[in-house]
Amino acid sequence: MKVTKEVERWGVFELSLAGPDDGNPFVDIQFGARFRIGTQEFEADGFYDGDGVYRVRFMPETEGVWTYTTVSGCRYLDKIVGEFHCTPPSAGNHGPVRVKDETLFGYADGTRYFPLGTTCYVWHLQDGELREKTLQTLKSSPFNKLRMCLFPKSYLFNPDEPKHYPFDGSPRDGFDLAKFNPAYFGELERHVLALSELGIQADLILLHPYDKGRWGFDRMNAEQDERYLRYTLARLAAYRNVWWSLANEYDLMTEKKPEDWDRYFRIVQECDYGNHLRSIHNCRERYDYGKPWVTHASIQTNDVKAVSGCTRNYGKPVVIDECGYEGNIHTRWGSLTPEEMVCRIWEGTFRGGYVTHGETYVHPDDILWWSHGGELHGASVPRIAFLARLLAEAPDSIKYCTARYDASTLEIAGDFYFQYFGPHRFAFREFAFPEGTYKADLIDTWNMTVTPLEGRFEGRSRIELPSELYYALRIQRVNEDSNAITGE
Amino acid sequence: MKVTKEVERWGVFELSLAGPDDGNPFVDIQFGARFRIGTQEFEADGFYDGDGVYRVRFMPETEGVWTYTTVSGCRYLDKIVGEFHCTPPSAGNHGPVRVKDETLFGYADGTRYFPLGTTCYVWHLQDGELREKTLQTLKSSPFNKLRMCLFPKSYLFNPDEPKHYPFDGSPRDGFDLAKFNPAYFGELERHVLALSELGIQADLILLHPYDKGRWGFDRMNAEQDERYLRYTLARLAAYRNVWWSLANEYDLMTEKKPEDWDRYFRIVQECDYGNHLRSIHNCRERYDYGKPWVTHASIQTNDVKAVSGCTRNYGKPVVIDECGYEGNIHTRWGSLTPEEMVCRIWEGTFRGGYVTHGETYVHPDDILWWSHGGELHGASVPRIAFLARLLAEAPDSIKYCTARYDASTLEIAGDFYFQYFGPHRFAFREFAFPEGTYKADLIDTWNMTVTPLEGRFEGRSRIELPSELYYALRIQRVNEDSNAITGE
Numbered sequence: 002m003k004v005t006k007e008v009e010r011w012g013v014f015e016l017s018l019a020g021p022d023d024g025n026p027f028v029d030i031q032f033g034a035r036f037r038i039g040t041q042e043f044e045a046d047g048f049y050d051g052d053g054v055y056r057v058r059f060m061p062e063t064e065g066v067w068t069y070t071t072v073s074g075c076r077y078l079d080k081i082v083g084e085f086h087c088t089p090p091s092a093g094n095h096g097p098v099r100v101k102d103e104t105l106f107g108y109a110d111g112t113r114y115f116p117l118g119t120t121c122y123v124w125h126l127q128d129g130e131l132r133e134k135t136l137q138t139l140k141s142s143p144f145n146k147l148r149m150c151l152f153p154k155s156y157l158f159n160p161d162e163p164k165h166y167p168f169d170g171s172p173r174d175g176f177d178l179a180k181f182n183p184a185y186f187g188e189l190e191r192h193v194l195a196l197s198e199l200g201i202q203a204d205l206i207l208l209h210p211y212d213k214g215r216w217g218f219d220r221m222n223a224e225q226d227e228r229y230l231r232y233t234l235a236r237l238a239a240y241r242n243v244w245w246s247l248a249n250e251y252d253l254m255t256e257k258k259p260e261d262w263d264r265y266f267r268i269v270q271e272c273d274y275g276n277h278l279r280s281i282h283n284c285r286e287r288y289d290y291g292k293p294w295v296t297h298a299s300i301q302t303n304d305v306k307a308v309s310g311c312t313r314n315y316g317k318p319v320v321i322d323e324c325g326y327e328g329n330i331h332t333r334w335g336s337l338t339p340e341e342m343v344c345r346i347w348e349g350t351f352r353g354g355y356v357t358h359g360e361t362y363v364h365p366d367d368i369l370w371w372s373h374g375g376e377l378h379g380a381s382v383p384r385i386a387f388l389a390r391l392l393a394e395a396p397d398s399i400k401y402c403t404a405r406y407d408a409s410t411l412e413i414a415g416d417f418y419f420q421y422f423g424p425h426r427f428a429f430r431e432f433a434f435p436e437g438t439y440k441a442d443l444i445d446t447w448n449m450t451v452t453p454l455e456g457r458f459e460g461r462s463r464i465e466l467p468s469e470l471y472y473a474l475r476i477q478r479v480n481e482d483s484n485a486i487t488g489e
Numbered sequence: 490m491k492v493t494k495e496v497e498r499w500g501v502f503e504l505s506l507a508g509p510d511d512g513n514p515f516v517d518i519q520f521g522a523r524f525r526i527g528t529q530e531f532e533a534d535g536f537y538d539g540d541g542v543y544r545v546r547f548m549p550e551t552e553g554v555w556t557y558t559t560v561s562g563c564r565y566l567d568k569i570v571g572e573f574h575c576t577p578p579s580a581g582n583h584g585p586v587r588v589k590d591e592t593l594f595g596y597a598d599g600t601r602y603f604p605l606g607t608t609c610y611v612w613h614l615q616d617g618e619l620r621e622k623t624l625q626t627l628k629s630s631p632f633n634k635l636r637m638c639l640f641p642k643s644y645l646f647n648p649d650e651p652k653h654y655p656f657d658g659s660p661r662d663g664f665d666l667a668k669f670n671p672a673y674f675g676e677l678e679r680h681v682l683a684l685s686e687l688g689i690q691a692d693l694i695l696l697h698p699y700d701k702g703r704w705g706f707d708r709m710n711a712e713q714d715e716r717y718l719r720y721t722l723a724r725l726a727a728y729r730n731v732w733w734s735l736a737n738e739y740d741l742m743t744e745k746k747p748e749d750w751d752r753y754f755r756i757v758q759e760c761d762y763g764n765h766l767r768s769i770h771n772c773r774e775r776y777d778y779g780k781p782w783v784t785h786a787s788i789q790t791n792d793v794k795a796v797s798g799c800t801r802n803y804g805k806p807v808v809i810d811e812c813g814y815e816g817n818i819h820t821r822w823g824s825l826t827p828e829e830m831v832c833r834i835w836e837g838t839f840r841g842g843y844v845t846h847g848e849t850y851v852h853p854d855d856i857l858w859w860s861h862g863g864e865l866h867g868a869s870v871p872r873i874a875f876l877a878r879l880l881a882e883a884p885d886s887i888k889y890c891t892a893r894y895d896a897s898t899l900e901i902a903g904d905f906y907f908q909y910f911g912p913h914r915f916a917f918r919e920f921a922f923p924e925g926t927y928k929a930d931l932i933d934t935w936n937m938t939v940t941p942l943e944g945r946f947e948g949r950s951r952i953e954l955p956s957e958l959y960y961a962l963r964i965q966r967v968n969e970d971s972n973a974i975t976g977e
Contacts, residue, residue, distance in 0.1 A: 304792060329916040329956040333895040336913035338958065363916045363956075407821040425824035428817040428851045468817040468851075470826065 009088050011096040011109065013239045014059040016069070020077045022053035027232070028179050030055070032073040038063050038087075043274040046235040047071070047078075051183035058239035060275045061087040062096070062109065097241045097277055098202055100296050104318050104353060104400075109241075113397045116320060117346075117389055118146035118204065118357035122211075122249075123154045124374030125192040126163040132192070135374030139199055142377070143386035146202040148322060148357065150249065151189065151233065152218045156211040157332070158367045167229075172216060178225045186236050197242040204244040204299075204322075206282070207233060207265075210253040220256040227268055234272040243277050245269050246299060246322075250284035266294040282322050290315045303334070305345045308354030309401055309409075320355040321345075326371055327379040328361030335361035335371070339380035340447060344423050344471060346385060347446055350392070351409035351421040351473075353401025358385060387449040391475070395419060418476040421446070428468045433461050437478045444473040451475075497576050499584040499597065499729045502547045504557070508565045510541035515720070516667050518543070520561040526551050526575075531762040534723040535559070535566075539671035546727035548763045549575040550584070550597065585729045585765055586690055588784050592806050592841060592888075597729075601885045604808060605834075605877055606634035606692065606845035610699075610737075611642045612862030613680040614651040620680070623862030627687055630865070631874035634690040636810060636845065638737065639677065639721065640706045644699040645820070646855045655717075660704060666713045674724050685730040692732040692787075692810075694770070695721065695753075698741040708744040715756055722760040731765050733757050734787060734810075738772035754782040770810050778803045791822070793833045796842030797889055797897075808843040809833075814859055815867040816849030823849035823859070827868035828935060832911050832959060834873060835934055838880070839897035839909040839961075841889025846873060875937040879963070883907060906964040909934070916956045921949050925966045932961040939963075 008014040016034065020026070032047035034057045047057035055078055061067055064087045071081040090096065096109025098116075106114045119142070124135045139147070153163035162172065167185045170176035193203045207230065212219035221229065237243050247265055248254060262281060269279055280299035281288045290298035291314070298315055300307070301323040311319040325334045327342040337345075342358065349356035360370035360379050368375045399411040399419060408430070410420045415435045439458045442451050447470070454464065457479060466472060496502040504522065508514070520535035522545045535545035543566055549555055552575045561567040578584065584597025586604075594602040607630070612623045627635070641651035650660065655673045658664035681691045695718065700707035709717065725731050735753055736742060750769060757767055768787035769776045778786035779802070786803055788795070789811040799807040813822045815830040825833075830846065837844035848858035848867050856863045887899040887907060896918070898908045903923045927946040930939050935958070942952065945967060954960060 329914045331895070331915050331918050333913050336910075336915050338912065338914060341912055407819070422824075424826065424829055425821050426817045426826060427819050427824050430819050 007086050007088055008061060009094060010062065010064050010090040011060055011094055011241045012090075014061060014067075014085055015239075016047075016057050016071070016081075016083065017050075018055045018071070018078055018081065019053055020049075020055045020075055025179055026055075027181055028228070030073065030075050030078070032071065032075065032078050033057060033235075034059070034069045034071045036061070036067055036069045038065055038067045044072075045238070045274055046231060046272055047073075048232055048235040049181075049183070050187070058236070060097075060239040060241060061085075062275075063087060064089055093200065094241070097275060098244070099276070099278065100318055103316055104312050106297075106318055106355075114145070115389075115392050116146045116202070116355045116357075117143050117385055118148060118202075118320070118322065118355070119144040120148045120323070120326070120357060120359035120371050121374040122148065122150045122206070122372045123159065123163070124372075125149060125189060126153055127373050127375075128164075131368065131373060131375050134376060136195055136199065138374070138376055139196070139201060142382055143389040144358070145200055146204055146244075146357070147196060148204040148206060148246065148249075149192075150206040150209050150211075152209060152212065153216065154209070154211040154372065155213065155215045156372070157330075158369050159211070159372055166216065167218065176217065178217075178221055179228070181229075181232055186233070190236065190240070193237065193240050193243060197240060202242045202244055203240070204246050205237065206246045206249045207269075208248040208251075208254065210248075210250055219254055223261065223264075226261070226265065230265060230268050231272055234269060238273045238275050238277065241275075245273070245277055245279045247279070247281035249282045250301070251281050251288060252286040253284050262288065263292065263294075266292070270294045280320070290317060290319075305349035305354070305356055306352060308349045308356075309352040309403065312353050312401070313403075318355065319353075320357060321349050322357045323359070324349070324356055326359035326361045327381045328369070328371075329363055330361045330369070332361075339384070340471065342379070342381040343384040343446065346381070347388060347421050347471075347473070348409055348423050350388065351401070351411055351419070353411070358382070384446060384449060387446070391419075391444070391451075395475075416478050419473065420476070421473045422466070422471070424470060426468045426470055427466045427472075429463055429465050430474065431461070431463050432458065432476075434459060439476050440479050441477075442475040443467075444475055445469075445471065446473055447471040495574050495576055496549060497582060498550065498552050498578040499548055499582055500578075501727045502549060502555075502573055503727075504545050504559070504569075504571065505538075506543045506559070506566055506569065507541050508537075508543045508563055513667055514543075515669055516716070518561065518563050518566070520559065520563065520566050521545060521723075522547070522557045522559045524549070524555055524557045526553055526555045532560075533726070533762055534719060534760055535561075536720055536723040537669075537671070538675070546724070548585075548727040548729055549573075550763075551575060552577055581688065582729070585763060586732070587764070587766065588806055591804055592800050594785075594806055594843075602633070603877075603880050604634045604690070604843045604845075605631050605873055606636060606690075606808070606810065606843070607632040608636045608811070608814070608845060608847035608859050609862040610636065610638045610694070610860045611647070611651070612860075613637060613677060614641055615861050615863075616652075619856065619861060619863050622864060624683055624687065626862070626864055627684070627689060630870055631877040632846065633688055634692055634732075634845070635684060636692045636694060636734065636737075637680075638694040638697050638699075640697060640700065641704065642697070642699040642860065643701065643703045644860070645818075646857050647699070647860055654704070655706065664705065666705075666709055667716070669717075669720055674721075678724065678728070681725065681728050681731060685728060690730045690732055691728070692734050693725065694734045694737045695757075696736040696739075696742065698736075698738055707742055711749065711752075714749070714753065718753060718756050719760055722757060726761045726763050726765065729763075733761070733765055733767045735767070735769040737770045738789070739769050739776060740774040741772050750776065751780065751782075754780070758782045768808070778805060778807075793837035793842070793844055794840060796837045796844075797840040797891065800841050800889070801891070806843065807841075808845060809837050810845045811847065812837070812844055814847035814849045815869045816857070816859075817851055818849045818857070820849075827872070828959065830867070830869040831872040831934065834869070835876060835909050835959075835961070836897055836911050838876065839889070839899055839907070841899070846870070872934060872937060875934070879907075879932070879939075883963075904966050907961065908964070909961045910954070910959070912958060914956045914958055915954045915960075917951055917953050918962065919949070919951050920946065920964075922947060927964050928967050929965075930963040931955075932963055933957075933959065934961055935959040
């Protein structure tokens with residue numbers, strides 16, 4: 002019996018116990034623990050990790066001394082008690098991301114979180130050198146969320162077998178879907194942890210259709226799906242950077258019925274005491290993101306303008322997790338210019354949503370960032386970093402304003418207006434400012450320049466613009482006291 | 490009494506009669522005529538043209554000797570009989586445009602008509618020099634349809650009073666909506682005729698919201714609207730190049746109720762023996778174009794991809810009569826790049842619809858093509874001419890194919906495939922050709938080049954592409970006999 006005596010807030014407490022290794026412990030043995038501090042009590046499922054080892058993990062959210070008691074039908078694993086001390090979080094640990102103020106995201110410690118995601122579906126199943134390269138690329142990127150599949154992927158540019166599988170067996174001999182492969186999950190966890198160390202949320206896709214019966218993980222029955230979900234939750238719910246994405250393009254998984262997804266959501270909700278974010282991603286037909294177990298929408302659409310309507314309708318944050326990718330492959334979704342990728346990300350952002358990046362350039366060895374990770378070859382990423390910088394400079398409370406028909410605007414009325422013009426080459430814009438004096442910066446979102454405009458603006462004002470693509474305006478009320486000081 | 494003794498097929502027969510000029514003949518006197526040839530009989534309303542002159546016009550569709558009898562409550566105008574000879578149409582006269590094969594357009598004589606429209610809302614109300622310039626510009630343009638408003642327009646860049654009005658009166662003294670201004674309509678007719686001589690359809694917008702009570706023509710009551718519609722139809726239904734557009738942005742005319750539009754459609758249908766095309770144009774809320782009195786849809790949307798779904802849903806031709814305009818004014822709809830304008834026109838076309846051009850560049854004298862006509866300053870027009878040329882070269886029966894998900898395609902399966910890639914920079918495309926040998930041309934829609942690709946293609950083929958924007962592929966089956974002759 003191993004006990005970690007100190008765990009930081011939102012860190013991973015883990016208890017490992019030795020137990021029986023005969024029969025099929027994945028099915029035969031129920032095991033978990035109750036964790037208590039003060040009047041709070043949480044239940045966490047444990048899991049069998051192979052070789053007679055049983056573990057239970059827990060992410061404490063309250064500092065102080067926690068006690069626990071294990072619960073199992075197996076006497077070796079039952080009623081084991083202990084305690085650990087939850088210490089303050091270390092630097093850079095802000096806790097899990099949650100929904101804040103209806104349509105925004107924030108870390109549990111109150112720090113603002115603005116998702117700028119990317120997509121590397123099966124980067125964790127590539128060879129070691131490539132995985133290392135992916136992490137290096139991410140480290141110097143603006144991305145703070147990554148969509149990845151739990152299961153291997155059989156699809157365009159992904160014809161190979163993965164080096165290992167989530168279940169016991171092989172394609173030749175078949176898989177025993179009642180027996181997990183702990184090594185597969187252990188490796189997955191190391192990758193989730195590596196992302197956490199880079200400050201990146203792992204948007205974990207639990208099920209997906211890119212299998213089509215090749216391995217059969219897309220067509221498990223209800224019992225198998227449920228066991229898989231519970232096992233995955235038991236292993237991963239203690240990682241603070243995990244988001245649950247029930248499926249990618251769920252509507253292409255024709256073996257599932259709509260009510261299956263509702264049930265799976267409730268299983269995830271029930272098993273996850275840590276209350277991580279939960280969503281599901283569509284291809285054509287949207288899931289009803291208004292359902293109570295969905296924390297945010299995770300939509301596919303090439304029309305990012307839809308984001309403002311969706312946000313209003315669902316009253317939840319809306320992430321466009323696929324709007325097409327920068328690249329030049331032979332599909333519509335994989336052949337956007339970097340200009341268009343950047344424009345979609347800015348447009349969606351300025352409509353109060355969040356838009357995820359992806360890259361699909363033809364590569365001599367078929368290594369495409371969108372699926373395999375590796376290096377980024379495109380031109381959109383520095384522009385996304387520029388957006389990230391400008392968002393960080395803006396007040397936390399800027400929100401999408403539905404009243405600005407002709408240009409998407411994030412604003413704090415009377416104080417701060419941030420307006421994106423995208424594909425519209427305005428020669429000028431007219432404003433009717435509330436009382437006060439305003440200054441403006443012209444922002445070239447493609448060339449990444451911020452140019453303060455001469456003069457000050459009041460009441461009805463006309464601002465001349467360069468009639469070029471991809472500009473934005475940032476307008477701020479001038480604080481008259483500070484003017485006096487700076488001599489403006 | 491003046492009788493035109495010879496009229497070509499689809500030409501204008503006109504009978505003028507002298508009658509009373511006291512009271513208000515526009516309201517007091519009913520006047521019309523019955524036209525007969527063989528077993529066919531048509532009724533045409535006449536109209537009062539001022540100064541004691543009454544006219545009735547008729548567009549004969551059958552060659553031979555027609556007889557007519559006037560009908561009026563006024564004894565001077567009643568039971569006047571006569572005949573005229575309808576001769577074969579002159580060169581270039583193909584008759585009115587009608588719907589053909591459900592979703593296509595064709596002239597009455599069977600010639601294909603592919604609408605490539607533009608927008609000059611009130612060009613006919615500008616000064617003479619500007620109107621002449623508009624006609625010169627149109628003459629060397631690819632456009633064969635023009636959207637224009639019957640009433641004057643009060644809107645952005647249109648602050649001035651027109652030089653005359655459709656009704657008796659003035660803004661200062663008010664208008665007598667029961668008395669038309671024949672001079673206004675006479676001038677309108679000369680402009681419609683001038684367009685006809687250039688082979689351009691006049692898509693006449695009967696009502697519009699760009700008045701807001703300034704003159705009050707947008708808020709006439711039901712009786713006034715009906716009288717106006719009947720008078721306009723009586724004057725203009727004999728012009729073969731007229732299309733009826735009940736309104737522009739009808740849903741912004743908040744004084745009208747939805748059932749008003751249905752009734753107005755039925756009035757137009759009833760009065761127009763010539764069965765010209767009928768539609769109505771929306772801003773946000775689409776009219777139900779499935780209604781039986783609508784011949785085609787005339788939609789506003791910036792997403793031209795909607796055209797294929799609309800065509801399928803309505804089973805009628807779908808014209809996107811506003812998708813935004815090339816220009817740089819301060820509105821979203823008036824600030825598209827020429828690349829985007831061209832891309833939208835190609836994309837809509839290759840989805841089986843029709844997309845209308847417009848141009849809104851800031852101008853020192855506020856002369857914008859979209860409203861005033863004049864000169865074109867943009868770069869989209871030669872590219873639209875290039876599209877027109879390629880469409881003319883393609884077989885008449887090419888149709889949109891819903892099966893090509895990744896690129897909009899007009900095709901005749903097995904024979905001819907015309908595929909547009911627009912904003913997608915494909916490095917290659919894969920095809921599975923039916924039996925036969927195919928040749929392909931790479932088309933750069935922006936630089937207007939057609940480059941025959943080397944080699945022939947059969948079965949599963951991969952065609953390399955330049956990974957650049959705005960390309961299309963034209964693929965044609967090679968006729969083996971002709972190969973033998975040309976030595977290919």
